[in-house]
Amino acid sequence: MVFRTGSVETRVLKGIDLTVSAGEIRLLMGPSGSGKTTLLSILAGILTPTGGRVNLLGQEITGLSRRQLARFRRRHIGFIFQDFNLFPALTAAENIELALKIKQRSTAEAKRLAAEYLEQVGLADRARHLPKDLSGGQKQRVAIARALAGSPKILMADEPTAALDSKTGQTVVALIQNLAKEKGCTVLMVTHDPRITDAADRITHLEDGLISHSSSWQTREVGGNGVIG
Numbered sequence: 001m002v003f004r005t006g007s008v009e010t011r012v013l014k015g016i017d018l019t020v021s022a023g024e025i026r027l028l029m030g031p032s033g034s035g036k037t038t039l040l041s042i043l044a045g046i047l048t049p050t051g052g053r054v055n056l057l058g059q060e061i062t063g064l065s066r067r068q069l070a071r072f073r074r075r076h077i078g079f080i081f082q083d084f085n086l087f088p089a090l091t092a093a094e095n096i097e098l099a100l101k102i103k104q105r106s107t108a109e110a111k112r113l114a115a116e117y118l119e120q121v122g123l124a125d126r127a128r129h130l131p132k133d134l135s136g137g138q139k140q141r142v143a144i145a146r147a148l149a150g151s152p153k154i155l156m157a158d159e160p161t162a163a164l165d166s167k168t169g170q171t172v173v174a175l176i177q178n179l180a181k182e183k184g185c186t187v188l189m190v191t192h193d194p195r196i197t198d199a200a201d202r203i204t205h206l207e208d209g210l211i212s213h214s215s216s217w218q219t220r221e222v223g224g225n226g227v228i229g
């Protein structure tokens, strides 16, 4: 991946070849500036790589139009990114309900799931609050509840537990583990949180835009991705 800013070219990822199994919890770790967020954004179809291919669930997403990509993301991917992307005019519950309705859930089901997941992340009493009246950690939890309530096939998260206290962080890790192990969701996460490291199946370490090594408790691998450079 090459970023061009005026006449300055920055090569950020160099020949990344990564395959992640269904139902696996895979962490991306590495020093600041090593390319973790860039890689996650490419794998999520948010950034288009200047070279290489990305294959998700058997579909080459690098070949999709913007509209097709948006539909694919809506259907299959749950996001927990740093800026949370909550609608400021909607309450915590409504933010989750809207995301579920976009996924074709009925209004009744969307309301039920929103309440259930807000409860699970410890925010039942904040359901009617607007994002501006929530703390950073609470907004993060709404974003987590929204991503999990949609039962995505793939969950992509960038430091999902960074702003959370120890108890809530542990709850979130347990919810993510449950999603992967009970529902077969594939989880790709950038994190430095040791609570998540313990829950991971495999860790991919990036250094200066390259995979320096992967460590694992499992060796099973299926499917394949294109090399991103």
Ligand SMILES: Nc1ncnc2c1ncn2[C@@H]1O[C@H](COP(=O)(O)OP(=O)(O)OP(=O)(O)O)[C@@H](O)[C@H]1O
Residues within 6 Å of the ligand: 003, 004, 005, 010, 012, 030, 031, 032, 033, 034, 035, 036, 037, 038, 039
């Ligand atoms: N849009 C952009 N234009 C130019 N350079 C960029 C752009 N986005 C990222 N970079 C550069 O790419 C490199 C990798 O950035 P990235 O955010 O992927 O790293 P990271 O490993 O996630 O770092 P951190 O842990 O600090 O968040 C950095 O040197 C960054 O300055």
